[in-house]
Amino acid sequence: MSSTTHGTTPYYFVPGPSRHPIMAAIGLFFVILGAGQWINAHQWGAYSLAFGLLWWWVVLFQWFREAIGESESGLYGHKIDLSFRWSMSWFIFSEVMFFGAFFTALWWARTHSLPTLGSLDNALLWPDFKAVWPSMAAGVTGSPADLVEPFQTVGPFWLPTINTALLLSSGVTLTIAHHALRADHRAQCIRFMWLTVLLGIVFLVVQGYEYYHLYTELNLKLNSGAYGSTFYMLTGFHGLHVFIGMLMLLFITLRLQKGHFTAERHFGFEGAAWYWHFVDVVWLGLYFLVYWL
Incomplete structure (x- = not known):
């Protein structure tokens, strides 16, 4: 061959x-x-x-x-390019399944597990149990023997909303950079790529500050019941993917500055862009299902 x-x-x-x-x-x-x-x-x-x-x-x-x-x-050649596209497509599909499992766990806990527990006799083990989400938040009910410290839930304002604006803006700047590359405007492409990388870094900084706020002021931790574990698993793994995507975009930007990629052949750029847009979509799901609902 x-x-x-x-x-x-x-x-x-x-x-x-x-x-x-x-x-x-x-x-x-x-x-x-x-x-x-x-x-x-x-x-x-x-x-x-x-x-x-x-x-x-x-x-x-x-x-x-x-x-x-x-x-x-x-x-x-063309066949290698096609194999790269299929590989990246299946990789992103596996990531969809990965996050889908955690979204399903959150949905199952809220719509099935909690109502089922609420319909059972809880007088012996947990006399003041209430079937509301999250069941152990401050002001709702206390856990038996104080197994979980009271915590406060997280709303969409303002840090999550700021991060949503940052990620959506980064998707726009990345798309502009892609169109500039296809039009053979390398300098413009590089400028918008650096802007995209910067937006990704700012997103991570804001999320780090949010975690600090949650731990120190809201007392929300990884062991804060099903709410805390699903919250940190979803947002934490998403943050890890943002970090990886930001490194990919940084690497692609450095390659652009070295003269790599052309208007016709640039799948390395496209693959990183696919990944970044996937990260954007996952965050929108997080924003509405975790912060709003």
């Missing part, structure tokens, strides 16, 4: 054997091992997590540098 050519470019480029996949898997092993031990209060878990992350990022940097070199040297 690799010997079949289309003009001067291989019809389907087949790379040689590579150590990068197994090396990346080793790094992920230390990441997962360290994260599990760190959560369970083992001191060495933090070191394993840091080592695994450093290992993994070094491997990914080398792997991407090799792939970029192959692309810039003209080895990638």
Whole structure:
């Protein structure tokens, strides 16, 4: 297959054997091992997590540098471009399923678990239980033996609304940058890409401040019942995806400044843009289902 050519470019480029996949898997092993031990209060878990992350990022940097070199040297043709598009599409689909599981958990707790518990006899274990969401918020009811400290819920104003405006604005600036690249206006594209990266950074800063506010003033923590766990799992994982997407956009911007991508061939740019728009859509779901309802 690799010997079949289309003009001067291989019809389907087949790379040689590579150590990068197994090396990346080793790094992920230390990441997962360290994260599990760190959560369970083992001191060495933090070191394993840091080592695994450093290992993994070094491997990914080398792997991407090799792939970029192959692309810039003209080895990638239409079939490779199509395979990249399918791969990114399935990756985003898997991310949709990932967040869908947590959205479903939130929906199930509110519409099924809580009403079911409220219809049972709670006089012995929890005399003052009330089937309202969230059941252990301050001013609603106390948990038996004070298993969960009272907390306050989070409303949409103002930090979540500010972050919504930031992410939606970043989607607009990214789209403008994409149109500029397709029109071969590289300088304009780079300017709007830097603006998109900046908006992503500001979003993360605002979310970090929101977490500080929730912990110190609202007493909302990860162990604050089903509300706290689903809130932090959804917003925390989304924040992680924003951070990853911001790094992707930063990397793409640096490549643009080095002269990579053309008006006709720029799937690396498009793939990062797809991911960022996916992050935008997930946040809209979070904004309405977590903060408003």
